[in-house]
Amino acid sequence: MDAFKLGPFLVPVARLLVILSLLGLGFASDWVARRAGQHLAVWGSNVGLVGLAVARIGFVMTHFSDFVRDPLNILYVWQGGFDPTWGLLGGLAYTLWLFRHERYLIRLTLIPLAVAAGVWFGGNWVIKMAQGDSHQQIAELPALTLYRLEDGSAVSLAAFKGRPVAVNVWATWCPPCRREMPLLAEVARQTPGVEFLFADQGEGPQTIGAYLSGLKFMMGGAVLLDPQQAMSRTQKVVGLPTTFFYDAQGKLMSRQVGELSRAMLSAHLSRIR
Numbered sequence: 189m190d191a192f193k194l195g196p197f198l199v200p201v202a203r204l205l206v207i208l209s210l211l212g213l214g215f216a217s218d219w220v221a222r223r224a225g226q227h228l229a230v231w232g233s234n235v236g237l238v239g240l241a242v243a244r245i246g247f248v249m250t251h252f253s254d255f256v257r258d259p260l261n262i263l264y265v266w267q268g269g270f271d272p273t274w275g276l277l278g279g280l281a282y283t284l285w286l287f288r289h290e291r292y293l294i295r296l297t298l299i300p301l302a303v304a305a306g307v308w309f310g311g312n313w314v315i316k317m318a319q320g321d322s323h324q325q326i327a328e329l330p331a332l333t334l335y336r337l338e339d340g341s342a343v344s345l346a347a348f349k350g351r352p353v354a355v356n357v358w359a360t361w362c363p364p365c366r367r368e369m370p371l372l373a374e375v376a377r378q379t380p381g382v383e384f385l386f387a388d389q390g391e392g393p394q395t396i397g398a399y400l401s402g403l404k405f406m407m408g409g410a411v412l413l414d415p416q417q418a419m420s421r422t423q424k425v426v427g428l429p430t431t432f433f434y435d436a437q438g439k440l441m442s443r444q445v446g447e448l449s450r451a452m453l454s455a456h457l458s459r460i461r
Contacts, residue, residue: 191446198446216304227287242274254449308330329349334419346383351383353433354457357389357430372386387419391413433459
């Protein structure tokens with residue numbers, strides 16, 4: 189499980205764990221500050237925000253060419269896109285600056301940092317235990333049979349091993365699926381080295397065909413029918429859209445729950461090419 193539904197929204201588990209870790213850091217900092225000095229409370233309130241801001245800046249700089257084409261996407265932080273290395277360096281720089289006159293307090297930051305790390309690693313451990321053996325199955329390109337929209341012919345996903353594959357799980361009724369489709373179609377046309385598959389969940393060819401015929405752009409990749417929603421069921425898809433990225437050996441390298449931005453798509457593709 190890498191996300192859960194909160195009403196109409198998809199909340200990635202990783203983001204929830206980040207929030208819980210920062211809350212743990214803040215509470216622990218307040219507890220230590222009552223015994224050692226109020227600067228620790230200020231640090232606990234701000235270091236996470238500074239780290240997140242720097243992590244976002246680092247990601248934007250790394251994928252600057254993508255953001256130049258869609259500058260407003262810099263503000264769309266809910267789509268993901270944070271560089272943890274930059275975030276850690278930003279948090280370290282802020283810590284050294286804040287305690288530049290009270291260096292002895294730096295060692296006390298280890299207590300709230302340990303609490304935050306415990307929440308993060310503990311949460312990930314619980315999720316891993318809950319997944320059990322199914323995680324190994326999900327980590328591979330599934331041996332499922334889907335059907336081509338054009339003629340209904342059967343397609344085995346396992347047959348695509350040997351080349352990088354991106355599988356977009358979508359439906360025509362899904363607003364974020366429709367919003368990201370022009371970007372996915374464009375990148376699919378421009379990236380011949382990656383096989384793009386669009387696995388529609390549970391809809392008939394007439395519905396999908398009517399939607400595609402109204403598009404003002406050409407689709408790239410292959411549109412596939414998944415009438416029994418086998419991809420969603422076997423891969424534990426919580427909500428649409430969800431996109432899986434497999435390397436040439438069929439190993440799942442990453443997956444995106446929710447709408448993709450151009451920069452996030454580039455980041456995912458870099459892992460499988």
